[in-house]
Amino acid sequence: MNTLKPCKILVVFGLLLASCDVAKSQDKIATKSFVDEVVPFLKAHCYECHNADESEGGIAFEKYNKSANVQQNYDLWEQVIRLVNEHQMPPADQPQPSADEIAEVSLALKAVLESFDCSADKHPGRVTIRRLNKAEYNNTIRDLTGLDLKLADGFPSDDVGEGFDNIGDVLSLPPILLEKYLEAAYTIADGIFEDKKLSKQVFPHEPASDNLLAQAQAAQLNIQHFASRAFRRPVTQDEQVRLFTIMRDAWGQDVESTEIYKTVVVAVLTSPHFLFRIEKDPEKDDDDGIRKLDGFELASRLSYFLWSSMPDQRLLDLAKTGKLTERDVLVTETKRMLLDPKASAIVENFAGQWLQLRDVTRLEPDPDLFPTFDDELQQSMRKETELFFQAMVSEDRNVLEFLTADFTYVDQKLATHYGMQPVKDEGFQRVKLLQGRRGILTHASILMLTSNPTRTSPVKRGKWILDNILAEPPPPPPADVPELEEGIETLGSLREQMEQHRANESCAVCHRTMDALGFGLENFDAIGAWRDRDGKFEIDASGQLPGGISFDGADGLMKILTENKAEQFCRCLAQKLLTYGLGRGLTTYDRCVINDAYSRLQSKGYRFSELVISIVTSDPFTMREAMPLDD
Known part of the structure; x- marks a missing residue:
């Protein structure tokens, strides 16, 4: 004993x-x-x-x-x-x-x-049943069928909540979208069978002979294979029977085999189990109304987080054996997925919304004031920041380099815009930044996003930093405060105009910080080009933050943000990434995940992958809570 x-x-x-x-x-x-x-x-x-x-x-x-x-x-x-x-x-x-x-x-x-006790109550939260958004639909169809049709580009726009378009609470299903889903399903079904090789990949099982029994057995296997991949989990016996019944009814009408299979494709692609990401709620006997996600649910959460698409076969195999729910396996798969080309989705869909890069190509600076600006330069601006973010992911770099990096990616158009030497080859090249530029805040994409069409806006730039870099959003402005008018020359420099604007004490409370941050970027004009003067006025890019912390120019601002605000930035990035990964707004109890993420970053060299690992191994990501009784 x-x-x-x-x-x-x-x-x-x-x-x-x-x-x-x-x-x-x-x-x-x-x-x-x-x-x-x-x-x-x-x-x-x-x-x-x-x-x-x-x-x-x-x-x-x-x-x-x-x-x-x-x-x-x-x-x-x-x-x-x-x-x-x-x-x-x-x-x-x-x-x-x-x-x-x-x-x-x-x-x-x-x-x-x-005194906040992370062990007092476990509240992993619950995600509202989520419809695939447009990007997820396109990517899922691509990986399910091999057809990169991008049919969802013609769907109605997805609503945005918490800054992202994958939030379950706002992904509604208007009637017109149902019609679009049906049209798309027929188009996809036709596309599969227009290519014989492709149809064999989607439906790989061939009948052993020409008799009806062998054909029926092969059909059942193909239905099971296709529907299980489409539903991101094994189909139930009842689902198999219903799908086979659809096929059998079509068979009874003496139509071509391909038309029979098309009927099943349409049925599967218009099923809620394909269009939505559905997770089981906890049972009554689950402790505290909480259940761990099974392997298939976890595989879907992971793949739609990092790839905006369905799980690949490796994930599904690990889910089937139950190994994916083991922490070490989950960590290994996360690292593998971040290095996969499909991880470009996190650039397009997370960075595109966190950094608002999707809005860059919609901006229209004044053509008279900025004659060098054109569509090609606009595309290059967005591409620069996307390539930089991709490098942060694929090279697993220190996340503080979002603020401090001394390198970027430029093509000839952008190099000229930045006043750099011509690049040697066609396309984008990795280059060292000129003095005065550091990190994404000095990318032309971000600088143009935070400007007005005719001039810079220290307020917009400062507010953008508070919102998206530090998670310290200022309160809304008082209702009776007028906007700063465009093109006022008589009031002096923009800094002097802003000082007059701050004479109202109800404005000064917030503007002291916002304006100081924004003025640190004043050496960059409204389209992100370097300047030493604004009209007849010399640029003053100095500032002082609360607590008497002074800086001069973008270099100094980045130094201050890194040395004095590194924790706030890391927590902000963790909050944004957790919100995107969960597909819901955060609660007070998610604070514990943010704390753990920051601690992990500190101990692991601030590597991007470590932030992702802290999220995918957290309780909110791996568990589901029951609906509160008062809801």
Whole structure:
């Protein structure tokens, strides 16, 4: 008898009890600190604008008089710390807390945030049943049939939620789309059988003889093979019977064999099990209403995350054996998939939306002010950033290089635009950036995205950085504040105009940070070309961020962002990638995944693959939660 086993169990049980006691103790300390130090601060400086009667920004602090309720409101208190430390709140026209008061309340709130217990409740969340979006439909048809028809380009546009077009909650199914699906299915069915070699690849099983029994057996095998690949899981017996019944009914009408198979193709490609990504909900006896995804569900999540397409045969085989749910196997497959050419989908669909590259080709700078701008240059701008992102993925580079990289990709058109030496060969070449340019924020694509048609916009550029690089979005502007007018010469330089705009204290609160970030990029005009002057005014690209951190120019700004804001950037990127990977908005409980992702990045050299691995091995990615009873 192993007498050590009961001892081990007792030790483990004791450690669990001890950890629970520590967590409870930390919670009590945090609660006391909140009541004693934070609540008085809120009463003195925040209640006037954030109360039950006047909840500016939808926030009423009065209800937090006994507890911060950090398990549900982590993001709120994280934002409070940032705004108070950056002197954005309370507004400048209100009595200001002393430096000591700010330090004390920040310390107390940090203790509150540290009391957030990732082990207290497991909430992996649930993803709404998801329709394939246009990119996913095109890619899935390509990988299922070998036909790269891009029929979804003619479908209605996909709605966008949380910044992405693969969010289950917004992917509706309008009647016109049903008609498009049916038309596309017939086109695909015809395309398969227009090529004999292709049809044999899609339906590989040949009858052993000419008799009806052999033909029926081959037909059943082909149905099973095609439908299982289309549904991304083994077809059930009931589904096989129904599909074979469709085939048999067509057979009874004495039509050609190819027409019979086309009928099945149309039936499969218009089935909800093809058009939607369906996952089983937890059963009543699943612990806490949570179940682990099976291998096939996990294979689909992984492949649509990294490839925007169906799982390949290797993933399906691993799913069938159950090995894909093993962590080591999942990690190995993730690394393999990131190196596959199909991983270009994460560039097109994730980077295209995170960095808003899809919008680049829709921009129209003023042709009189920017006569060198044309369609070819516009395409080159977008291609540069896509190739850079692809290098970050395929070379598994440090994610901080999004901010600091000293290399990029240019063709002759873009090299001329950047004032570089001519490139030696046709097409895009990897080159070293000139002094003054570093990372994606100095790519012409991003600089043009964040400009107006006639001039630069430090506000747009600063806000873009806060939204997409730091995940620190500013609040919406007050309703009564006028826009900065275009083309005003009499007010001086753009910087001087902005200073006049900030004279309104309700604007200055947010603009101090936004404008400083944006002015760091002022050496680049509205189409991303370098300049030393803006008309008759010399460019001043210096700035000062909250806390007295000064910089001069894009080089200095990138240095500050990397040295002082690296954690914020990594967390922002992790949030964006997790949202895209899950296909849903994030909740407070997803904070634990972001924490783990940042820790993993720190310990693994900030490699891009390590960020992806932290997401695909997380509970939200590998599990599914039941619908809450009150929903």
